[in-house]
Amino acid sequence: MFNKLFDQSIDIKKRMFAVLAAAGLVSNNLGFAVNIAVYGVNAITAACGLCTLIIGAAGFFGLKTGKVRLPLGIILGLIIAFEFPMLFLAYGASTFPYMLLGLFTIIAFCDEKRRGVLFSAAMVYDGVIIGLRYALCDNIPRYDSSAYFGTGLSAFLISAAAMFYCLSIIIRQYEEKNKELKKLADELGEINKLDAQTGIYNRSYLTEYLNELVRGEKKFCAALIDLDNFSSINEKYGLPFGDMVITEFAGIINNAAGSSGIAARYGGQKFMIVCLGDVMRTEDMLENVSKEYAAFSVSEKQEEFTFSAGIEEYSHGVEISRIFRNAEEKLARAKVKGKNRVVSK
Structure with missing residues (x-):
């Protein structure tokens, strides 16, 4: 049951109602016990017991059916309009913390549309009750100071414990929601970095990554790659196979980059590998990519596919x-020289 208070799949109103129902039931039981201990069985004690039963029934109904609006109104109305004012009229200032607890429940558990109106109405109502108490003070039974002390101390402790419990749960729910939102934002941010077709990084993130390397003054090479005769592959084997070639090649260069850099789709059948190292290391990486790409094409169509690159x-x-411009110029020279080659100078 406790874990459900933080289950984000459950409607927030239902989770908040569970907090109120639990806090209300426990607080009223404690208050009922204190009343019996301090004042014995009297009309006020009986009224507190009745309130406890009503809160328990309303809480059970709301949690069982999931329809929390009416039970919420019953619980709030009962404690704010009847029980807490009744205790104040009977015992005076010693129960004042309950009046503040009532105002707190409006702030914590009423929706935004009604919160301001209900809070203002409760303030006026409590002011009337306070005035009525002091207008009728001569006609209200008096108790000894130890009774008032016990009532005041218990009212303070019960109210403080109820607010602590409610606020702790609300804050944790807020933190859990923030974690979920942050995770979702991170996932969306990661998705925005990726090319939809191939799953490797897109050009936007490529530029961001290169800027980070430049700011960090790290040594790197950027190899711009273009698949040779790709339009002929599409014409000969069909667009679905062409898409397969793009996806497969993306996987090959992504594996090749590993922790030494990144692989990104530059656009169409063009890709870029960023290698943290010198030209020789980048050329070795491209040599391995060439072998894997050729092996793939031979296994699929019994012919070797190639690519050209500029580093x-x-x-x-x-x-x-x-x-980017220099890499494109070197790639263009590789194409002019007959394709299937890497130009780095």
Whole structure:
């Protein structure tokens, strides 16, 4: 039951009602016991016992049926309009913490549309009760100071414990919701970094990643890759197979990049591998990619597919846009030279 208070799949109103019902039932039972201990069995004690039974029944009904609006109104109306004012009229200032507890329940458990109106009405109502108490003080039975002390101390402790319990649960629910929202935001942020078709990083994140490397003054190479004769592959084997080639190649370069950098889709059949290292290391990585890509194509269509690439090594102070342009120029030279090659100078 306790864990359900933090189950985000359960409507927040139902979870808040569970908090109120539990706090109300426990607090009233304690108050009822204190009344018997201090004042014995009298009309006020009997009224407190009746309130406890009504709160318990309303709480059970709301939790059992999931229809919490009416039970919530019954519990709030009972404690704010009847029970707490009754105790104040009977015992005076010693029960004043209960009046504050009633106002707290309006703030904590009423929805935003009604909160302000109900709080204002309760303030006026409590003011009338306070005035009535002092207007009728001569006609109200008096008790000895020890009784008032016991009542005041118990009212303070019960009210403080109820507010602590309610606020602790509410704060934890808030924190759990924040964790869920943060997790969702992180997941959405990660999704926004990825290319929808291939699942590797997109060009937007590629630029962000390169900017981070530049700010950190890290040594890296950017290899721009274009699949050779890709339009012919589409024409010969069909678009679905062409999509398969794109996805498979993306997986190959993503595995090749590993922890040494990232792989991203640059656009269409173009990709970029960012390698944290020098040109030689990047060339070795592309050599392995070439072998895996050829092995894939031979197993699928008994012919070797190739790619061309241009490698640009980062120099201090060079802008990202210049890195892209230089890599594109080297890729273009690789194409002019006959494809299936890597140009780095």
